[in-house]
Amino acid sequence: MTVGVVLVSHSAAVAEAVAQLAAGLAGGGDPAPVAAAGGTPDGGLGTDAGAIARAARTVDRGEGVAVLADLGSAVLTVKALLADEDELPPGTRLLDAPFVEGAVAAVVAASAGADLAAVAAAAEDAYSYRKA
Template identity: 75%
Template sequence: MSGSGAPVGVVLVSHSAPVAQAVAALARGLAGGAGGVPVAAAGGGPDGGLGTSAELVARAAAEVDGGAGVAVLVDLGSAVLTVKALLEEGELPAGTRLVDAPFVEGAVAAVVTAAAGGDLDAVEAAASEAYGYRKR
């Protein structure tokens, strides 16, 4: 387990609220319920339509922050820009990282690793390694 005793939190940022929620549910399910790993979906724009919302991302990161760090995975370009801006402005909890990983496979790897007690470095590495998953 991480140094704080709490698991690493995971935030999934998508342009679509249903997509973010579905990927969160998939990751939790494939991690055997995720063993208490806090996972939050931050999907959709401020009006509930497609897009990204800095407010939703910041709220989700605060919700999952237990002191062990927060891994943030995103789906598309403007979500990256939103998270980078929040990090630069200090609007996310200390120890929050934008993880360069495929959204679905990376989310599953991140949650499984956090559930196994991996620290933020291990969670980030596992999610990033998902780029190498071959499908044929």
């Protein structure tokens, strides 16, 4: 079984693109399940609690679900879902990580068979990636 990853963005296009990037960089084999939850139901910018919950259920394989969010209200929406124990699968965790680098690190770690704690640590460690 594998940890699933959900990417929550205010933009559906951003969430989908980061999901594709992370899955593509995870390498060959069987990548961890990744789902994008971005934008509002009418295609606008924002977050949709229902879409986040559906995405989490889609990637849940019984080993936990790692959720990364892009900006403030996306984080607040995930926190509200986590506060209601029936909304997200057991073992769902919001990660404090940069959105793109953290997503790639999380999916790579999950694809390698890491447990939820190791996936979270990999994503959160992405804050230390230096570019200069």
